[in-house]
Amino acid sequence: MVCDKCKSELNDETKPCNKCGEAPSSDDEGVVKAKLQNDGSENKKSGLSVKRIIGLFIITLLISSVGYWFYINRDNRVGNTGGNIANSGVVSSQGRWTYFRNWPEGSSLYRVRLNGKDMEQLTEDRSEYINVIGDWVYYKNWSEDGSIYKIRIDGSEREMLTDDEAWSLFVDEDWIYYRNFSDGSTLYKIGLDGENRTKIADDKAGSLFVDNGWIYYRNEEDNNAIYRIRTDGTERTRLNQSPSRYINVVDEWVYYHNESDNMIYKMTVEGAEHTKVDVNNAYYINVNNGWIYYANASDDWRLYKVRTDGTEPTKLSDDRCWNINIIGDWVYYENIYDGWRLYRVRKDGSNNEPVFSG
Known part of the structure; x- marks a missing residue:
């Protein structure tokens, strides 16, 4: 180290200069400047880190919002769930709308937003087995001898697809x-445009559940036993x-009501591992997310x-x-006590309410 005044070499940086007697500096200005520069750099880095975190948070929020928008407004791949179709398909949903049969208004077809607002009638047709895909609602029209109809989701362009008396109709893609x-x-x-009407099997079928390329049904010509056949008519x-009644196929298991003892059973989709589920007198079953929802005939048909x-x-x-139909976190059902009006309740039993009033 050198003397600040005469620039002579210092033997001891803590003592005065041997040549001119200048006292050593009490603070090293270079060190101070370096420290200030470092502190400023750290502050800048800290500021950049905060800004980066805020920016990432905003980007994540935007991506989540856009993703949710696309999710809530996406079109269905299938028109309804199989469990709902096993229960007459009185409710379906797509995007922000619920489509339903309004029994007190002649079983006509209505829709209402998920928040319960903007209810409107789409058609006076007596409807059942409601399926919604894209811009169209497909349904059984009891006003026209059970024929299959479609109508746009805004209630326009009503059209008959076939005059067959159709039951258990289920829309799966095309x-x-x-x-x-x-x-x-x-x-x-039959195709969504009413073309390519095709017979799949000659069995007299009761119930119908379509899952993963297979049709599950009870064969009324064979003691109502459960059969399955590929959608192309093979196997x-x-x-x-x-x-059997009330067939539901969920996660590679077939659930059904056994009319021999009025108990619920399950088996694999290949017909193995027949297992009794300890539930008696359960009707209108709908299996969803690890639970069986049903009307309990042992308790005056109350919802369980x-x-x-x-x-x-x-x-x-x-x-x-x-x-019993299920949409999201809600269980829908037609209330026998209230003129078959459509009600709903959350899956935890809260918020039991009519879907509409009047």
């Missing part, structure tokens, strides 16, 4: 599958021997749920119900 009562309740499919197979392993039976409503 096809409508149904039981054709005009031909002995045999299995059919027809019997899965059980019991008289139970886990798919038979545990935690829980009453959800004291209303007498039928045609």
Whole structure:
């Protein structure tokens, strides 16, 4: 180190200069400047870090908002759930709208926003088996002898697709599958434009559930045993021997009501591992997210749920119900106590309410 005054070399930087007697500096200005520069740099880095965090948060929020918008406004791949179709398909949904059958208004077709606002009638047709895909609602029209109709989601361009008396109609991408009562309740499919009407099987079918390229149904010519067949009409197979109703296929399991003992059973989609679920007198079953929702005939047809392993039976409503449909976190049903008006209740049993008033 050198003396600040005469620039002579210092033998001891803590003592005065041997040549001119100048006292050593009490502070090293270079060190101070360096420290100030470092502190400023750190502050800048800190400021940049905060800005970067805020920017990332805003970007994440925007991406989440856009993703949610696309999710809530997406078009359906299938027109309804199989569990709802097994319960007459009285409710379906797409985007921000719920489509439903309004029994007190002649079973006509209505829609209402998810928040309960802007309810409107789409058609006076007596409707059932409601399916919604894209810009169209497909349904069974009881006002025209059970024919299959479609109408735009805004209520325009109503059109008949076939005059077959259709039951259990289910829309899966480009096809409508149904039981054709005009031909002995045999299995059919038809294109969404009403073209390519095709017979799939000659069995007299009761119930129908389409899942992953297969149609599951009960064969009324074979003691109502459950069969399955591919949607192209191949690989027809019997899965059980019991008289069965309310078929639901979920996560590779087939759930059904066994008419021999009025119990719920399940088996694999290949017809193996037949298992009794400890639930008695359960009707109108709809299986959803690990729970079976049902009308309990042992408790005057009130609404219950139970886990798919038979545990935690829980009453959800004291209303007498039928045609149990599920949309999101809500369980819909037609209330026998209130003129078959459509009601809903959350899956935890809260917010039991009519879907509409009047």
